[in-house]
Amino acid sequence: MAEANEREQKNEQRKQQIIEGSIAVLKEKGVAASSMNDFIKSSGLSKGGVYHHFKSKEDLLIGVLNYFFEQHVTDISEATIHDLNAYEQMRHFLTEREEILERVGELNQLMMDFFAHATTIESIRQQFELQYCHFQDYIALVIQKGIDNGEFKSSVDPYAIATGFMGVFDGICSALVVAPDRVKFPNYAVETALAILDGIRQQ
Amino acid sequence: MAEANEREQKNEQRKQQIIEGSIAVLKEKGVAASSMNDFIKSSGLSKGGVYHHFKSKEDLLIGVLNYFFEQHVTDISEATIHDLNAYEQMRHFLTEREEILERVGELNQLMMDFFAHATTIESIRQQFELQYCHFQDYIALVIQKGIDNGEFKSSVDPYAIATGFMGVFDGICSALVVAPDRVKFPNYAVETALAILDGIRQQ
Amino acid sequence: MAEANEREQKNEQRKQQIIEGSIAVLKEKGVAASSMNDFIKSSGLSKGGVYHHFKSKEDLLIGVLNYFFEQHVTDISEATIHDLNAYEQMRHFLTEREEILERVGELNQLMMDFFAHATTIESIRQQFELQYCHFQDYIALVIQKGIDNGEFKSSVDPYAIATGFMGVFDGICSALVVAPDRVKFPNYAVETALAILDGIRQQ
Amino acid sequence: MAEANEREQKNEQRKQQIIEGSIAVLKEKGVAASSMNDFIKSSGLSKGGVYHHFKSKEDLLIGVLNYFFEQHVTDISEATIHDLNAYEQMRHFLTEREEILERVGELNQLMMDFFAHATTIESIRQQFELQYCHFQDYIALVIQKGIDNGEFKSSVDPYAIATGFMGVFDGICSALVVAPDRVKFPNYAVETALAILDGIRQQ
DNA sequence: TATGAATGAGTTTTCATTCAT
DNA sequence: AATGAATGAAAACTCATTCAT
Numbered sequence A, B, C, D: 001m002a003e004a005n006e007r008e009q010k011n012e013q014r015k016q017q018i019i020e021g022s023i024a025v026l027k028e029k030g031v032a033a034s035s036m037n038d039f040i041k042s043s044g045l046s047k048g049g050v051y052h053h054f055k056s057k058e059d060l061l062i063g064v065l066n067y068f069f070e071q072h073v074t075d076i077s078e079a080t081i082h083d084l085n086a087y088e089q090m091r092h093f094l095t096e097r098e099e100i101l102e103r104v105g106e107l108n109q110l111m112m113d114f115f116a117h118a119t120t121i122e123s124i125r126q127q128f129e130l131q132y133c134h135f136q137d138y139i140a141l142v143i144q145k146g147i148d149n150g151e152f153k154s155s156v157d158p159y160a161i162a163t164g165f166m167g168v169f170d171g172i173c174s175a176l177v178v179a180p181d182r183v184k185f186p187n188y189a190v191e192t193a194l195a196i197l198d199g200i201r202q203q
Numbered sequence E: 001t002a003t004g005a006a007t008g009a010g011t012t013t014t015c016a017t018t019c020a021t
Numbered sequence F: 001a002a003t004g005a006a007t008g009a010a011a012a013c014t015c016a017t018t019c020a021t
Helices: A002-029 A036-043 A047-053 A057-072 A086-095 A098-116 A122-149 A158-178 A187-200 B002-029 B036-043 B047-053 B057-072 B086-095 B098-116 B122-149 B158-178 B187-200 C002-029 C036-043 C047-053 C057-072 C086-095 C098-116 C122-149 C158-178 C187-200 D002-029 D036-043 D047-053 D057-072 D086-095 D098-116 D122-149 D158-178 D187-200
Strands: none
Touching: A002 A036, A002 A047, A002 A057, A002 A098, A036 A047, A036 A057, A057 A098, A057 A122, A086 A122, A086 A187, A098 A122, A098 A158, A098 A187, A098 B098, A098 B158, A122 A158, A122 B158, A158 A187, A158 B098, A158 B122, A158 B158, A158 B187, A187 B158, A187 B187, B002 B036, B002 B047, B002 B057, B002 B098, B036 B047, B036 B057, B057 B098, B057 B122, B086 B122, B086 B187, B098 B122, B098 B158, B098 B187, B122 B158, B158 B187, C002 C036, C002 C047, C002 C057, C002 C098, C036 C047, C036 C057, C057 C098, C057 C122, C086 C122, C086 C187, C098 C122, C098 C158, C098 C187, C098 D098, C098 D158, C122 C158, C122 D158, C158 C187, C158 D122, C158 D158, C158 D187, C187 D158, C187 D187, D002 D036, D002 D047, D002 D057, D002 D098, D036 D047, D036 D057, D057 D098, D057 D122, D086 D122, D086 D187, D098 D122, D098 D158, D098 D187, D122 D158, D158 D187
């Protein structure tokens, strides 16, 4: 029993080792240009060794993505402060937790790259969808609360604004890849997001 | 002289023929999965024939992208109505020209796909950057006009809002790929964009 | 001593367990497409476990073949009835023991498959040769008896006819794989074999 | 037009060149053990060159098989002499055309090997089936003629005997692989086949 | 005895590109 | 201008076998 546990732990370590090597490769070369051989070289293991832990390239890529979500995307609901009203809650999220936003920006290039493969690799799309819905639901909920409180206009569709809110960040991150000199992240995103909040506020 | 002209025209026609075939392939298979052979088959020409007109795959891809921008991205400045103030101008753009937005949505999947390769293929990135800057400058200009008019708050950074504005559309289009059931396009984008406008307005 | 015996018995059981699993795999996938991993999975043991009992794939394959011959190929001499003359003996074998023939047909596909590897793997060829000679000797003996009795023509070469006799069965079994709709087994084989017997009979 | 023809001829030559190299490899290594790389090396072309002419290993293998059938399996109906009755016709075929039989024996090892893959590769099975049916029909026809003539017993099933007839050759060829010291080919096959003919004759 | 992580040469196939015609 | 045969590096993946535990 104890042995089995030890082995499993070692396996997990190995997997992590492979994933971390792969991330380094992916950051350098991009998803499309990274080959299994690259991941294998970076892992320090042999071909068979890597394939022992991940049964295909897709499998490894999903492993990387999961690791990413686990490590880097802090659960937004952790940032909730229950005393605040909806508006303050959102503001707080935008202005006080800037570290999160900055980290998002750093990882952005790789994320966008993965993201683009959501089109081609269904299982990657599903991973993204899961994360996306989670966020979308949470933000829509906060906005709904704001509507119920009378903070936001009753004409607001909480899902539209939640989607737009997230879109600002995703879209600006995309732009960062295309025209890094023209886009200041997260500043521009925060300013736009605050404008959205002001725009839906009840005067 | 006349002959030379005729020849050039035929050349242009051939190029277009190749590009149009390639677009059909790209829409069906995606950028990463489309091979030169696929483009060649769809062109009706031979290998050598296609390579005569485009010296590499990258070259052809850029040709496709240019054709795309020329054909499908209506120059935003055409939509300008000079009698309107900045706020009305933006509103008009969002609510009266919905056909444009819808077309953007349709092309989005392929664009996102191309976009992914902005990371890897520098020349593709440059094409996107050119287009991006063009739009960004134009929108920032309109917003600046609104600030000067006193329509918008003086604290507004026109480039931040222009960037956010575009980001909403790009970001929501991305989301469309990931979670099509959760995103209504262009509705959500328009509602968010209008909220931004309301948010930066001088009360 | 007793312990040593118990151990050996357990070993034999393990080997049999591995072989039976392997046969199931071989029937489903064919010899060429079956991997050591498949055999290991089907055995319920681990990699090391199987390799402990069979030192290589070839070794396991030979084990399977032996098991096969032991289990399924009833010793033809058991079917001998000593009161009968040679002609009746052969007839009896063909017409009264049809169950055997049918079983042969069922196993045929796998046998043919193994057989193909007789070319490549010398040790498999040797196993087949052993079995083949055993049968050939026995049938040739019966025919020789018939010649001595005056039942069969004295011009007959007993080994030629014995070989041909077996060939009819093997050949028709092969044909069964290639053109199952065109071959009725064992009917066609029995009819041909009876014709051979009639053909060598002294009128 | 002339050019197109020349090109096609050259293509055919290339294909033949690849096939002939492949046959040499197959004779030496066997079907199962021969890799595409081996065929490529033996062809003198590059990887892509071979794949230009044969789109997969299976495709090449079928090419080899066809070439074989075309080159080596003389159409049995060519051997027909119309003045002879059925019995003499069959005898003639067995005793006068021994060169054919001997050549069959020589090629036998490779054929058996291919044959074994009829189980695994459907397209190879189909090629064999085609050839098989062709022969079977022809022989059954001759036997039917003999029955109609009163040469053969009316109780004879022509397809059973035709199948058995072919089986003798196929079966003995198999035996040749397994126990070459115990099998004389084509002698044993001819003697058995003649016995079959005698066995179905009307006394 | 038994486990399963690890090895690495090997497999088939793809594909952007070149070049003689 | 156009053809298509040829190149060869690289791709993803397999698999019999070994060995530390």
